[in-house]
Amino acid sequence: MPAVKALIIFSAALCLLPPAASAKNVRGDERNVFQSYYTPDYLLFKKSVMEEFSKASAGKFSEFVKYGRKDKDKSVDQKVLAFTFDACGGRHSGYNKKLIEYLRKEQIPATLFVTGIWIEKNKETFAELAKDPLFEIENHGLMHRLCSTEGKTMYGVHATRNLGDVIDEMELCARKIAQITGRRPIFFRSATAYSDELASKVAQRLGMEVVSYDILAGDALKASGKTMAKNILNGARHGAVVIMHFNHPELQEKEALEAAVPELRRRGYNFIKLEDFSMR
């Protein structure tokens, strides 16, 4: 298997790591936590959205069903690059504090994709991150399920079973984030980054754009900081989105940035949040 292909597979698999062995019970507990979200108003809303899409077909299933930034204006002199970090949850509900501290020290804006289940396990940390204007909080799904309207999955990851589940995954996490932060997410990244075209349309209907990535840093491979830095530098180009994680304190994302950021700055890159693409 070519190295790049292997990297893609393993990297994707991180975000996407399937629920733990005992996941059935964990999922059950998580579901109970979120039971109160299914209010009569929400269920009516969900039903109306389902009716809108009742005759639509799932379409292509891919990591790149829609490039959220394709319509954005990149015709600027300034070179920009966006760092994005996912927090997946489940058995991977840690917090890479040293990475966040590095971003703050270097004043590097970043977009953080969080799940409802990660928020539940990191309430204080999440509130603190959400208050920091350096970070943009976006939606990684309520329970870190791969969003397929047909129940398709990749890498054995827990997936939505149907359109209704996709709406729950996107909308209930958006509402949860908005309730805590006062800002509703405008981007959605599915677990594994895979989803189908219909899920992408549903996201748009719910006011969010599906976002994938351009550069896999390789933290899923547990690559060294040096290797990840190399991957970032090799893939760097104007407008690129880097995908990494901030829920694995044992991994070397901070070390990767320490090695890559000075060189990126030397090449003239500025770092922006995803929401700032639309302002340029």
Ligand SMILES: [Zn+2]
């Ligand atoms: Zn993830």
